[in-house]
Amino acid sequence: MEFIHTAPHSFLVVLVFGFGLLIGSFANVCIHRLPRKESVVFPGSHCPACSSAVRPWDNIPVFSYILLGGKCRDCAKSISAIYPAIEAITAALLLAGFFKFGMSFDFAVYIVVAPALVIITAIDIEHQIIPDVITLPGIVLGLAVGTYSIGYIDSMLGFFIGGGLFYLLAVLSNGGMGGGDIKYIAAAGAWLGWQKVLLVIFTGALLGSIVGLFQIAMQNKSRKSLIPFGPFLAVGTLITLFYGDSLIQLYLDFLGW
Numbered sequence: 083m084e085f086i087h088t089a090p091h092s093f094l095v096v097l098v099f100g101f102g103l104l105i106g107s108f109a110n111v112c113i114h115r116l117p118r119k120e121s122v123v124f125p126g127s128h129c130p131a132c133s134s135a136v137r138p139w140d141n142i143p144v145f146s147y148i149l150l151g152g153k154c155r156d157c158a159k160s161i162s163a164i165y166p167a168i169e170a171i172t173a174a175l176l177l178a179g180f181f182k183f184g185m186s187f188d189f190a191v192y193i194v195v196a197p198a199l200v201i202i203t204a205i206d207i208e209h210q211i212i213p214d215v216i217t218l219p220g221i222v223l224g225l226a227v228g229t230y231s232i233g234y235i236d237s238m239l240g241f242f243i244g245g246g247l248f249y250l251l252a253v254l255s256n257g258g259m260g261g262g263d264i265k266y267i268a269a270a271g272a273w274l275g276w277q278k279v280l281l282v283i284f285t286g287a288l289l290g291s292i293v294g295l296f297q298i299a300m301q302n303k304s305r306k307s308l309i310p311f312g313p314f315l316a317v318g319t320l321i322t323l324f325y326g327d328s329l330i331q332l333y334l335d336f337l338g339w
């Protein structure tokens with residue numbers, strides 16, 4: 083991997099962005115198939131309307147969508163703009179992570195986590211679930227990475243405090259908090275430790291409350307209607323990843339510690 087350290091920065095930026103687009107393309111496959119319990123490998127991509135196989139040259143992230151005018155080459159039905167949006171968002175997130183972490187262990191972990199957050203967000207919005215296929219390996223990865231980077235004790239504390247808190251909320255709210263949320267936050271806690279998992283929960287809940295109140299005000303929605311929590315936890319996780327150290331320091335300064 084020596085070339086990675088000697089390659090010009092602009093080259094790496096293009097490489098990371100292009101890689102992000104490809105990962106985003108795979109994220110689309112996961113978003114569509116994981117909730118349906120289909121394989122994410124076989125068969126290859128096909129049009130959601132007419133099931134025609136997508137030709138390799140029509141399967142270039144974002145660009146093919148633009149070149150085809152957002153329509154299937156075979157049946158001319160419109161293809162949702164969500165697909166290129168997911169690709170662009172994933173690529174932008176990977177690029178942001180590259181600028182934040184550089185070529186490091188943290189970035190290697192981030193390459194796995196950031197697309198997972200995109201997938202979780204999209205699936206939770208559409209299906210109100212966070213699949214076990216993501217959260218259970220996430221817990222294993224969280225414990226492994228956490229033990230390596232923050233130590234076994236902090237990793238376990240994060241796992242139990244995050245997971246335990248949400249489990250308690252699930253019991254108290256009588257089903258207002260899903261099992262997927264509990265597994266997600268346990269994984270995040272194992273990875274980030276007890277302080278940062280509390281920050282994930284705080285920022286997620288804050289964002290969720292703001293959007294929830296806004297929805298009630300705008301659409302006169304009842305407070306009973308279900309707003310999935312996963313997307314807010316995902317955004318809270320990203321905020322914690324990028325600004326967690328500064329935010330925690332700010333809080334400690336505020337307390338005068």
Ligand SMILES: [Zn+2]
Pocket residue numbers: 129130131132133134154155156157158159
């Ligand atoms: Zn078609």
